[in-house]
Amino acid sequence: MRAFKRLDAIFTTTKSLLSRTSTVWSRLSPVLNPWGALRAEREATRTLLALATEIVEEVADEITRLRDAGCDLATLFNDGMLADHIAEGLTCSEVEELAAFFRAIDHPSVADLWLECHANGDDEGDMHYQGERSDLALVA
Known part of the structure; x- marks a missing residue:
């Protein structure tokens, strides 16, 4: 002592x-006084970790809001009549981007609906052209 x-x-x-x-x-x-330096370093680390936690929580909340908005949009676009009227007027690249968006938010059925409705209006040589289909194939 x-x-x-x-x-x-x-x-x-x-x-x-x-x-x-x-x-x-x-x-x-x-x-x-090495203990004082270690104490200061520990306090700085604690402050930075608290700040990082706040940032991660804010980003997680924003991701949830964006995901919910995407799902609401997918619900709205999951309408065959709407897709039939609009999809034929879109270019192949536009409908591909729309389909990629719906697949990214886990709604592949909506993506397939829009691609199928777009393909109905594609001409021979277009990316989604499916050839001439008979009336029986359309009914099925």
Whole structure:
């Protein structure tokens, strides 16, 4: 215990001498008091982890909101009459992007519906052209 008291006296004396030159003290402080430097590092880490947690929670909430909006859109677009009227007017690349979106939000049936309705209006040589189909094939 006496050794700690002697070290404390030396530390206090050294600190008072070095307090006049703050740059020297800022460099020597971690060496003379390593526990203080570790404490400061631990506090900085705790603060950064709290900030990272907040950011992750906000991003997760935003992803949930966007996913819900995508599902609402898929529900709206899951209408054969709507797809039949609009899909033929879209280009192949446009309907492919729309289908990719619906597949990305786990609605492949809506994607297939729009691709099928688009294919009905494609001409020979187009990406989705399925050839001439008989009336029996259309009914099935």
